[in-house]
Amino acid sequence: MKETIQKLNERVASLEDSLNKAAIPIIPSIVPSTILIPFAGELTPERFQMVIPKILDYASKDDIDTAVIDFTAISVKEVGDLAILGTYIEQLNSSLNLMGVQVIAVGFSPEFSRELVQSGLGIIKELKAFANFRAALQYLLKKKGLEIALVK
Template identity: 40%
Template sequence: MDKEEYIKVLEKRVEEYEAAIADMTAPIIPSIIPQTILVPITGLLMAERFEKITVKILNHVKDHDTEFAIIDFTDITVDRIEQMCLSELGQQIRNLTDSINLMGVKPCFVGMTPQLIKEIVLSGIELNAETHANFQAALKHLMKINSLVFQKI
């Protein structure tokens, strides 16, 4: 194998690894609540990556019967935001919210840090979405509005 072929093989392998990492750092998980997905966002967050996450969510929603999308920011702290200020992240979240709403899905955000919430409020960004402190609180709320209850068997 010559040098150019070797470089092409390595470039392809890097692309495959990047795709695998992207899938792992924002998986779309079906919830116990019907027509509800959970998307935990983990790892370093950059504007380009957030846009890819948005596209991934929208493509999933397009192909699946989804009514609610719970986006979990628990792992995203100020030190996890790379090359992006909090106000830019707030704007990205607003774009995600607007896009999900336009697809007929109700977004729900959980696990936002106080710093991120403060920046969103100070930036004047209005989110047309429900928010909850954590995933458990969001599930309880969705169970209530869907008239679902846990029962011991």
């Protein structure tokens, strides 16, 4: 019986690990050396502790100079404690900056933006933010001297 419970616990832990890894994908962008990281679901300290090393490893293995973090799928109720969120965003931002990667945040809803500003978190003033991914891409294309041409 103990062996069966142990095997089930190991299986649950393995499935949870797989789910967590799949929950926050790292997507290469059409803009060279840029990745998109779309956050979705509840943002807990455990998820950040798992995802920050994943993002840093990815950025170090590829020639990445920009990370666009997308909060479009996040609402205030999924954040929990804003101070904890701010701490982890600040850690991610600082770590990526030390690696030469610029962080751009996108997708803050009006309610989420208001709550973040009212929280007084220092990271808010440091983040380069855009309303959506399209606006961030337009900024990056211009910054990198690129443009998208329509092919007829």
